[in-house]
Amino acid sequence: xxxxxxxxxxxxxxxxxxxxxxxxxxxxxxxxxxxxxxxxxxxxxxxxxxxxxxxxxxxxxxxxxxxxxxxxxxxxxxxxxxxxxxxxxxxxxxxxxxxxxxxxxxxxxxxxxxxxxxxxxxxxxxxxxxxxxxxxxxxxxxxxxxxxxxxxxxxxxxxxxxxxxxxxxxxxxxxxxxx
Numbered sequence: 001x002x003x004x005x006x007x008x009x010x011x012x013x014x015x016x017x018x019x020x021x022x023x024x025x026x027x028x029x030x031x032x033x034x035x036x037x038x039x040x041x042x043x044x045x046x047x048x049x050x051x052x053x054x055x056x057x058x059x060x061x062x063x064x065x066x067x068x069x070x071x072x073x074x075x076x077x078x079x080x081x082x083x084x085x086x087x088x089x090x091x092x093x094x095x096x097x098x099x100x101x102x103x104x105x106x107x108x109x110x111x112x113x114x115x116x117x118x119x120x121x122x123x124x125x126x127x128x129x130x131x132x133x134x135x136x137x138x139x140x141x142x143x144x145x146x147x148x149x150x151x152x153x154x155x156x157x158x159x160x161x162x163x164x165x166x167x168x169x170x171x172x173x174x175x176x177x178x179x
Contacts, residue, residue: 016149016153020144023144024159028159030137030141031162033137038127038134042083042127045090046090048120049090049094051119052117131165135165145159145161
């Protein structure tokens, strides 16, 4: 009789371990997918910036070459390590375009500029949403990894806590408004 109880306990533990492993794999896949969405949306922003740079070429060939150099230099895949540097490069390129648009009102009024800036802003919002989805996925995954008894099996299967994407400290400060 004790033999059957021991076998039943082993089977229950094995089924639970398999269930936890499947939950962890599913949660990890959600993290990978949501991070990939950030990269896809960043790439789309770069493509929109390329169009914006082409729109500026008629106004300033030097600025066009500078923007294209910045755009070409970011050809690497998005990883957790280079995500923030890609974001900073995008913001740098956008600020250059905005400065150029201020110097050339015709550029700022052109339909190509208006539509492309709208596209860049749309992709920026999509990146923001994708970052939130990523952090939500990390939260769900980390909860499984940290909570008992699933944490025991998570460490046995080699799953560890994932890092969150943090907000840019410069963007979290409230700007000073002067009226």
